[in-house]
Amino acid sequence: MIKVVVDTNVFVSSFFGGNPRKIVDLWKSGQLTLCLSKPIIDEYVEVLQRLGLKNERELSELLNLFAHGFHSTFSAKTPELHLVEEDPDDDKFIECAVALKADFVISGDKRLIAIENYIGIRIVTSKEFVDSFI
Numbered sequence: 001m002i003k004v005v006v007d008t009n010v011f012v013s014s015f016f017g018g019n020p021r022k023i024v025d026l027w028k029s030g031q032l033t034l035c036l037s038k039p040i041i042d043e044y045v046e047v048l049q050r051l052g053l054k055n056e057r058e059l060s061e062l063l064n065l066f067a068h069g070f071h072s073t074f075s076a077k078t079p080e081l082h083l084v085e086e087d088p089d090d091d092k093f094i095e096c097a098v099a100l101k102a103d104f105v106i107s108g109d110k111r112l113i114a115i116e117n118y119i120g121i122r123i124v125t126s127k128e129f130v131d132s133f134i
Contacts, residue, residue, distance in 0.1 A: 002133070003033045003073070005097045007090075007107035008043050010126050012051065015058065019126035023106060026133065027071055034072040035100040039092040041066055075099040083118065086111050097121045104129060 006023060013020035026032045048059050066072060078095035082088065090112050097105050098119065105123045107113055115123050124132075 001033050002031075002104070003035050003100060003102040004129075005035045005040070005093050005100075005102050005105045007093050007105065007109055007112065008040070008047050009108040010106050011044055012047055013108065013126070015048075019130045022130050022134070023126055028065075030071050032071065035075070035096050035102045036066060036072055037075045037078050037092065037096040037099070040096055043092075073100050083115060084111050094118055094121065094123070 004023070004027075006027075010020045010023065014024040015021075023032070027034045045059075045063070075096055078092070078099040081091050081095050081098070083094055084090040087109070090107075090109055093105050093107065093112065094115070096102070098121065102121055105112065105121060106126055106129050107123060108125060113123055113125060117123065
């Protein structure tokens with residue numbers, strides 16, 4: 001089973017279709033395991049609420065999937081890394097990937113993608129991931 005960490009920008013973009021939606025659909029169909037940590041879920045919820053999706057059925061459905069561990073794994077403790085100097089807040093995605101031995105971090109963030117690979121964890125765009133997976 002392929003384990004992925006999905007950056008917030010990809011997760012939020014999934015609501016609008018394209019490759020991010022394909023990635024979330026792969027997760028929902030059980031073809032991927034989504035790696036999560038509290039800081040990542042908190043950011044997902046905060047951004048989706050800020051975008052006005054707080055009462056959306058889809059948001060509550062996703063939160064329910066997270067709560068029940070649907071095709072996902074959760075790390076309560078992650079290592080503290082300092083890899084993304086320009087935006088240290090992005091380190092949480094690689095930290096989660098390291099803690100849960102993920103295969104990929106999928107992101108649209110140029111600073112994160114520039115790292116490309118961290119101890120065998122590939123950091124790719126949603127297009128790169130979909131092109132290699134499907």
